Structure formats: structure tokens, C-alpha cells
Amino acid sequence: MLLAKPDVSLLDHLAEVTRLGATLADRLKLPEPLRQKVILACAFHDVGKATEDFQEYIRGRRKKAYPHALASLPFILLAEGLLNQQQGTDRHALEATGAVLTHHSPLGARLYLGYRGSRVTFHESLYAFLTELWDLLARYGIGDLPSVSEFWHSLQGLLQSAPADLLESVLELGAARHSLRGLLRLQQVERFARVKATLHLADWLASAQQPDPHILFLRNGASAIGRYARQLEGPLREFQRKAQSVSTEKVLWLRAPTGTGKTEALLLWAGDTERLIYLLPTQATTNAMWRRLRRIYGDDAVALAHGRAAYMLRIESDEDPLDARLFGSVFARPVVVATLDQYLLAHLHGRHWEERRTLARCATIVLDEIHAYEPYTLGLLLEALRRELPARLALASATLPESLLQLFPEGYLVEAEEDLWQRRRHHVQLRKGSLLEEGMQQARNFAHQGRRVLVVANTVADAQALYEQLQATGLPCTLLHARFAFRDRQHKEERVARPRPGSIFIATQVVEVSLDISYDVLLTEVAPIDALVQRMGRVNRRGDNPSAPVLIYTNWSEGARRIYGQDVLERSLEILQTLPAEPTDEELARATHRLYEYVLHTEAWQQELQEGRQTLDELQRILGCYTIDLTDEQLRARFTTRRGMISVDVLPQCYVQEALQLKEQGEGWRLPELLVPVPVYWLIKAPDAFEELADLQVRQTGLPYDAERGLRLTDDWQTRVEASIL
Template sequence: MKVCYAKFIPHDFLECHINDAINVLKSMKISFKWLEELFPRVWELSFYSVLLHDLGKCASGFQRDPRGWGYRHEVLSTPFTAFLELPEDERNLIALTILTHHRPLDELEEILPSGEHRGEFEEKVGELFQNRDYIEEIFFERVPYWELYFFGRRKDLFNPPADWVEQIEGYDFDPLLSWYERNAKKYWSELVFLRGILNASDHLASAGELGIRLLSDIRAAVESRIPLERWRLLQRQAGETEGNLILRAPTGYGKTEASLLWADRNAFRTKKGVASRIFYVLPYKASINAMHSRLLALFREPELVGVLHSSSAFYLYSSELEYKRLSSLYRKIYTPLKVTTPFQLMKPFFGVGFPEMGLTELTGSLLIFDEIHAYEPNVLGIILAMLELLMRKKAKALVMSATLPKFLEKLLREVLKPHLLSTPSEEADRFTRHRVNVIDGSMDEVGELVEEVNAHGPVLIACNTVSRAMEVYSRLCDRYNAMLLHSRFTYGDREEKEKKLLASLEDYDVVVATQVVEVSLDVSFSTIITEPAPLDALIQRFGRVNRQGFGNPRDVYILTTGGEGDKRIYPMEVVKESLRILEELNGKPLLESRVPELVSHAYEPIADKLTDEVLTYREQALELFDSLKPLKSNESERQFYEMFQGLEAVPGVYQDRVLELINRGRSIEIHRYLVPVPLWLFMSESDAFHRLSDRGPGKYVLVAELEYSPELGLLREPASGGEVL
């Protein structure tokens, strides 16, 4: 008797792969009880989807040469669902799940057996017949035992007849497609769950995993960091709050621990641990990486704490973790706690990747949003739309911030109907760390200002634009031991700079930086001189000064005049109002209890306009999400990448090194040489950009033939030594 393999290199018998996938499915069934409340038949139908999804691989042509076979095994697997003694609708749900578990339905419709394709299909069924002995004596014979293992009893719902080959050959796909067109909206959730669960079971089994992971005791992890007797009031209250929550607390209060205690209170548990999928959402890669390291120190296993953003694979590689395995697992329903960006959560709503798997994982999840005020109106609108849909799917959310404007809080309250927790004024004021000093002037006088502040330690000079930061650094670098830090360095050079600052901050007199300093550095400067900006952004910058000096305010200095490019970045009405507020506080401590109120006042001039913008984007997102069809590819996938995919380029000086890495199969290291490029720079200097190497459909390395140095970063000037390509 011939054997049938499901996987090659290494070889894996079909029955072994199905056994592994059923093991994964059983672990999900035990853990994800909330799915039964939304779809009571989810596990029975998922079992038969997993059972039959790869049976078409028994075709002799696939067994001889799976890559060169030239047909889709799913098309041969699907007709076996005709032998399930289930209602027609349930059989069709399983059939569509199996048919689309690798490719969307619209990509398969052209090759499905009808008319001219019927002959090819019948030929491939003939290849199945060549392995009839294996299918009947090995696979069919095991079905009752798999049912017994999964359900605890035999179901006897799969009963292929003696002439099963002839019936497979005569299977008609047209009624299945017609049923889909009539019922896709009605059975939207069922199709999403079934395909998502099948994808997760199949992918994890193929990766050698036999189950999903559960999170160990959250409360115990928090207690290992902060003893119970030292828990602050809001931390205790968060741990006692059931349902959605908005939490306001000062920077340094311990909001992360509060959010974990909230998750612990709201999580679904099994005997083996916390089953709920928890997403900790942050706006910036640097803060995501730092939070991942922090949570990994709490829960200790990289399989328990995942990280997801556009360059997370390189972060894992740099952290000397199993980046290939972990990057793959973090994108599946496997890891219980993930630190990520909102853009990763948006992907399944836009139909990107395997959207059904992402939507299934988000169902019943716990979402923790930190620094939600940092997003543009379009992103906020999409977040609100996602939250609105997820609240109907048993998800819960915690939003926390030190600087949440009132208009945004109101929008969130309408969607979440949350509990509200705020630090009492007296307790909040214990976290006061800064005294406001408004200086009439601009960065043109920065040299004299550094002398005047008479700082006892390194001074942070915060500029609003990269060009301004370069200009200020050039003025200071001859007089002081200075460093320049902004977003237009290669990731490798920026990492080296940040490591130097962390290791030897006191060696520097001044550090000139842009907004990157608001999120990327856990260092404490003696003081700051900053250009004017919205109050919430300024408070983030102040947070780099006197980081642990609660109750002992240090002076911070805000200039009244910024640069010409500021209006590209910030709403100037908010900047103007922020300055007015700070001038009233000139010479006084910035009391933490007043921060939420002051930030709300700063946004009052444009609060109505921003609210309208956010709501417009929310409505557009809801319309788009409603138009998506499960199991099909969507135009919205292209829209997602057009809206959110950032540009990155290799400076021309490094292109030979990058080409060498590509040729040596070390593409992961290209990330060290990439520089984020704002769209305005790409458009204004478009002649300076070209493609170095195509790396597959839609994948290439972009080169910027502009001047670059590890000291200054990427400049706007064309690279010397020839014409711009």
C-alpha cells in the first residue's frame, strides 16, 4: 500500500498531520469557550473542516511532485463534505471553509470544475483513485477514533459510500457557489470563525505545535514585580473593575500593572491558565519593543508574550530570540499576550493576510490601549469603528492615558460605555516633576540659552522637525559634546546612538532630538529646552526630565517661537493655546492633577473639528468593513497598504552592502540600513530614489541617492559623486 504525505521536507504522513491539527483544535475548544456563545456548533463543524481539509493531497500527482503538480488540493478535498450527515447549510459552511483555506474564493472560481475545467478535475479524481487503498484503509478507518478523541464519543457523521470515487467525480461546485452568494452575509460570522480556526489549526500543526498557549497567573506576575502592600489605589481598583474602562493616571504611576490587573479580572480562565487573548496596543515601535522586553521579564517565556509591528522580526533577531519561529507564531492564534500597533489589529478588518484568523482571535479578546491620544484622526476613526464591532463580539477594552483630551474621551465613552477611574488630585500631585518656564525666543538663540539655564547635567534640546534639529546641532557641536537624534537615521545608527545615551548619558552636554525622544529613551536629562508644540506632546517631552524625581520639580523651558515646518506637523491653533496655558503657569510647577484639564483646554479651539473628522473616518471605516465578504480577497487590502505602509529607503552609500546581504541570503540584516522616509521628502526628491533589487511580487529595496552620514542622518542634498539616478 502506498502512503500519503501532507508535508514534504520534512515528510509528514497525512494522518499524522490531521492528528496534530486535531490536537491544536482540541486545545482551542477547551480554551475558547466564548466562541460557543456566538456560534454553538463551531467546534463540531471545525472538527470536520480540519478532518477533511487535506484529503485531496492523496492525489498521486501531488505525492510525486507537490510543487509542480499544477492543481489545487483543496478542490479535491471539498467534495468529501458530501458524505457528512449534516444539514445542507452546515455541509456548505464546511465545504467553503475547506475550499478556501489557502486561497480566497474569487481566485479559485476560475479553476473550479465546470465546462472546460471538468475534464481536468475528473483526471485529478483519477489520481485520488490510485491511492484508494490508503484513503479507505488508513484514513477512513481512523475517523471514528478521531471523533472519539475529540468529542468523547463516536459521532458517525462521516459515511463515504462504496462508490465514493464516482460521487467525488460527479460533485457539482455550482450549487455551492450559488449558496455562498445567497448566504454569505447571513453566515458572515460562521464563515469567519470556521476559516480562521482551520487556518490556525493547520498552520500551527505544520509548525510543529500541538496546541495554543495560555498565560500563567497574571496577578502573581504583577506581585512578583510590586508586592501587594505597595499597590496603588488605582491599581487595586482596576483589578476589581469588570467591563470596559478608561483610566487616567500620571506618567510613572504604574498604569501597565493596573492594565494587567484589569485583564486578570476580565479574563476567561481554564484550569491551566488565562485563555483570553490580550492585545497591548501602543503607537510607536520603540515603546512596543520596550514594553515587550518588560512583559517578557514578567512572564519569562517568549511563547507567552508576542510582539507585532512592521519590523518586529528584526527586533527579535537583534534580541537573539528565535526570530523566524516566533515571528511566524506571533501572527497566529498561539501567543496569549501580544504587544502591537493598531495597524496590526486593523489588517483583518481590511481583509489583509488571513483576515478570518485575525478576526477570530480578536473575538472575545481583551484590548489595552496606551497613549491613544497620539494617533491622527483617520487612525482614531478606524479604532473607534473596530471597537464598535468588537464590543458586539464579547471583546473588552481598557484605554489609559495621562493626557487624554475631553473630546476624545467623549468619543470613547459613546462606544465603550466604560467605567471611569482617575487618580485623586492629592495623589496625582505627588507625581509632579516639572516647573514651567516660558522663554520669549526661538532656537536661533539656543547657544546662549544653554548657558543661561546653567544645568547640572545633560540638556535635552527638542526640535519639531528634522531639518531644524540638524541646524541646531550644527550650531552646538563645536561648543559642546553633543549628539543628534531624529527619525532620519538608519535603524542601525539610531540603535547605536540610543545605546550610547543609555550607557553614558552624563558624557554629553546636550542632546538635540526631535519627537523620537518622547517615546524611545528611558533616560533622565537635567532639563529641556523645547520648541512650542501641543501640550500633550510637550508633557511627553518633559517626561525625559527628572524621570523619578516625584515631588521635587525641575525647571523645563519652552520657547515661544518654532520653525516654518511646524505647521506640517501640528495644528497651530493647539500650539498657540498650549503656549497661552503655559504662560499662565510660568514659574510654577505643572501639577499632575491639572494635566487632563489643561490638555483638554489646549484642544478646545479645534475639538469640534477633530470630533467631526474622527466620526467621518469612523463612518467610512464601518461602511468599508460592512462591504467585506468573508473568504474573498478585497480591494480594501490595497487601500490599507496605501494608507498606512510607510516608506523606507537605503541611503545610496550603503547600497553595495545591502546587495551583498541579499546575495548571501541575509536579508533580515537589511533593516539596519533602512531609513524611514516621509512622503513629502519622497515626492519632493523623487528623482533621487530608485529600486535596488526586486525580492518577489511587490517587494523591493528602495534606495535614496541623497547625502547620508551617521552623525547627521539623511539630508535632502543629492549624493556627491555623480548624477542623481
């Protein structure tokens, strides 16, 4: 008997994967020709395990075997050619061939190059096995292929060549000639992605011992959010009911002030969707939403996808980390909470792009905090949506400028009711002077009054300087910025969520979209209006108290000028000067719109937007059906979803011994706890501050670090690198 696994016959495995693939093809609403391609791919994907060396390997008599996906190539290539004749489709449409060949490896120009000239020998029972496989195909509606004997006769010619050599065989495509490898790159992207994604999902489900494909789809989502909404205080707000009532709309635009139930409105609109992908700007906001949606839809239904998802799953979930990470990373759970980067990397053809794009295409996608992205990222997003609009799309923000909305597909606008916009939560005071000097003294005064004080600086260096000066006074202070180790940052976020009276929280822009906090008073350096509105949303968050003091210091630092630009800061200050002392949420939203009207029409903003669009367009045209090769320097330079502040993780020297001990104890997965993100250009401008730590496959840095102040630049290093954004 031919084996697929030590305890599973090859025929049983192929039958199970084919059953799952057929069900998934139906659930994903694949057209019949593609459904047949999926059946074919599932039935043939592991035929290459019928080699003598694989059967020896699976029985423990060999240490390695010839790649079975490559050994399957002659079979699927011939079978798909016959199916194309039967369907009357293009004979060069080889979606199933590409899917089978790459079900363990990304499709690319170097795939299996090392196996050229290497032939394989198939097991003597292969013909009898194919006879049984033909019965399996007939059960799923593919019964018009030639007989097994005819197939066998045609197959002999292909088996005379090494499978890898078939990839270099030349085929005609119109007036052009391409190798089979090149022809696979030129397949219709959507068709190839859908066939490969369905095969992959079916194979993973079978291997993960979860043979029910329906676990990949959300059941009774409207009931789940309805139960959750009934547990909240008071009835639904008018705009939440409105969002629920327009659930048939394909595109929703939602604008509602902070703390009024925007998330609930979005979920009510999503209703009974079978797939929900909720995209947010940062890992911190994504983690918080993941916890929240698990309470609504259940732990098993909700996945997390971002750069540190594997770590979070080990810490906070009882699931098998491998299965949970795999299904989450490819958007295969019913509900996926992810950073926008994960969605965009799929459109830049990162690993497993086929699954993510296929599943996103038939999902309800929520883009929350849409205001938070720079123009390059927005350009990537707009181009991705232009090419592949999901089944349903929602854009949401407390500050959703009309000029920004016009860039996106036209939607049905739902706004919070008028009384919610008329809240006056803040008393705004423009103060001459700088945050570092006049602001520090005022922060002390507020703290002595027992106020919980939030101080927001525009650069890490300024925030660290404020912390050191205020801490020296003996007041309880906490500092948070982006250059803390993950573990230390988590501890700080927990601490600042429950501030004591008289405490001071000094932060950078990390508070704008990352933390659900509410303080009594805000002191901040002038910044763009949209950033200031987000900062103001962290004091008197729900408007339950009298207007909270907001002191905005009008002398900005050199670091702020480099980050935001002189013209944006000047325009923001002009707009601030037109606001009343106690602006309503509506007046703050309009102020944001005024700034966007200016910024979106600047040459620099438009240029970055177009660069994002162009990057995605060029990469997709270059790659076709290939997965991006990150060893190619030119391609790697384009494989980024952000501009300006690209970061890399480094390990402070003070944590090196702890990191090595974790590895020795078999807990190397905890290494992310100790890593600190730094701007990538630091490594270029100050290379001698960093060195490779081969044992941990990470860079260590000798820059000073402690858990209270984070990573710091000494005076010597300060002159060698510029101030960064966070």
C-alpha cells in the same frame, strides 16, 4: 498508505489536527454548531492530498502537485451540506468549506482561477481511507452523517467536474443567484473567521511539532504579575490596588501620571486573563514593552507583532523566527505586544485577519497611550470596537481627556491618588523668540553648567540645523529623529538613555512616546499641549529632583504651523499662559483636557474621525469574508491605519554595498538595519532622488545620509518637498 508528509500518514495527520481543533474550539468557547464545523474542517482539510500526483510528489517522484486545498473542495462541500441538514441550519452556511479551501491561501475573487478545467485523479485507496475518516468523525461527535457508501455515491457527481469549476457553479440565495465563490464572500464573517482561525491554529500546531494547544493560553497570569510587583520598591500604590480589585470590570479607564506605575496597574487588572494583547503607538514603545513583559510572563509566553518584528526576533530571541513570527503576527501567543496598526489591519482584512480578529475577540486588550493617535486612526479604532468589542478592554494614558473617553465604550475610571497628581516636576517659562536662535544659546549655557539638556524641535530640518550649530561649539551632542537607519537609531537610543552631565540631546516628536529617559532641562518650540506634556515627561521623569526648567519658545516655525495648524498652536499658547510657573501634574492634565475640548469639536477633526469610521465600514462591506487584494489600487489606497505621514523605507547609497554583502552572506534578514523611513510623497514630488534596487527589492536614494545627522534634504531638494512631521 496515504501520506500527508514524508514521515506522517494522512490519517494520522488529520487525526492530530482534529484533536487539536476540538480542544481549541472548547478553549475558545465556540457554540456546538460551530464546534462541529471545526471538527469537519479539521478532518477534511487535507483530504485533497489523496490524489495520485500528491502522493507521487510527497515521495519525491514529482516536483509539484495539484493544490490539495482545492482538491479537498468536493469532499468538504458535500460533507458540510450534509451537516447543515443534520443541524437544521442554512444550507448555504459554508464556513468549513471556506476554511478548508483557503487554509493555504487567502479567500478572494481570484482564488484558483488558473486551475479552471483542470481535473485530478484520486488514489485507488480513497474509499478505504474515507471509511477510516468516518470513524474519526464519530469519535468527535459527528456520527449522524450518511454512511460512507452513500457519501461516496453522492460524491461521484462532484468529482466529474474540475474542483476549480465548482467555484463558478451558480447557487440560488433567496432571490439572487451567486457563484460558489461569491457565496463564500457572503458568509457570516464572525462564523467563518472562527472556523478558519481554529483550523489554522490546529494545523500550525501540528506542523510546528507543538501538539499542546494550551500553550496558546496564559496560565497563572495574576501570580506572575504579583511576583513582579513584589520585587518593586515599596508597596503597591492605592490606584494599583484599586485596578486589581476591579478586575471583573469589562472596560477600564486608567489615568495616572508618567512614572507612577501605570503599566503595573493595567497588568494587575488583567490578572488571570487567558489572552492579553497590549497595543502601543510605535515600534519603539512596543519593543520596550515586549522586553518588559517577557521578564514578567516568561519568554515563551510573550510575542511581538509589528512591521519589523521578524528582525527583532532574530536579534533578541532564541526562538525559531518563523514559528515565533507566525504565532505572534496572528495574536496566537498568550501575551502579544503589538502596535495598534496590527489590530486595525486585521479589521481592514489584511492577511490572516481571521485569526487576529477571532483571538482578539476573546482577549483582554490594553490600549496604552491612547492620546497619541490622530483622528483618522481613532475613527478606525472606534468602528472596529463598535463592531467587535473584545472580552475586556482597558484605555490608559497620563493625559486621558474626558472628551476623548466619551467616544469609547463606557468604563470604570481608576485614577492615581491625589498626592501623585500634586507633584510639581517642572518650572515652565514661556520665552519670546525662536528655538533655533534664542534657544540654541540657552542650551549652551545649561550644558556649560553641567546640566543634561533635552531640546525638542517640531521638524527634522530644524532639529538638524540645531545639531549642526551646537556641535560646532564642541559640546557633546546627539541628534535623534525618524529619518535614521534602524541600526543607527538603536545606537542613539542606547546612548541618550545614559546621558553624561553637560550633554545635549536634540530630538523631534520621537521622544514623546518612544523613550524612557529623564533629563535635567527641556527647551522646546511651542506645540499642542498634549505633545508638550509628553515632552515634559522626559525631564525629572519621576519627580525625584527639584522642579526642572522647561523653556517653551513661543515663535513657531512654518513647519510647525503646517504640522499642527495655526489655530491649535494659538489655542495651546493661550492655555499655557494661564498655567502657574510650577504646574502640578493635575494642572497639566487639565490643560490637555481644555485643548481636546476645543480640537475634538473642530470640523477638520470630526471629518477625519468620520473618514476613519467610514473607511473601515466600507471595506468590510465590500470585502465580506474576502482578504483584501492589494493589487487593486482603490482597495490598496484604503489599506492604511494612518493619515498624513505614511512612510516607506529606502536605502541610502552609502549602505548599498553593505546591504549587498549581507545578502551574499545569507544575512539578508538584517537589511532593515540599514533602511530609513521617508514620507511617501517624497517619492512622488522628487522621483529622481529614488530608484529601484532590484537585487534587494528596495528603493535606494541619493539623498545625503550619515549616522550622526540622518537623511538630509539638500537646498535643491528642500524646495521640492515640504517639511514633514518627524
